[in-house]
Amino acid sequence: MHHRDDLALVRTAMRDRNAFDELFDRYADRIHRLARARAANETLAEALTARMLEAVFLTLDRYDGRNPLDTWVLARCQSALAAASRLPASASLSGA
Secondary structure: OOOHHHHHHHHHHOOOHHHHHHHHHHHHHHHHHHHHHHOOOHHHHHHHHHHHHHHHHHOHHHOOOOOOHHHHHHHHHHHHHHHHHOOOHHHOOOOO
């Protein structure tokens, strides 16, 4: 099943700032909550949020509508979390 509304929003967001802002607003808080649950403090949560948002928005052109956009975004965030967990200790999310 294709998720045509999601796909249309993504395609529009890639060329229209208002649609991009709508997409950002839809996911930013959710992504920040996910980051906050994983990070030792708010500063690290903000950095992780930025990393996850970047991972999502840099790969928007890969969204094909085969899965719900929420699922696709979460998968991109999980990948960013996994990459962050492999960082050296000095850049880790634990703050230690």
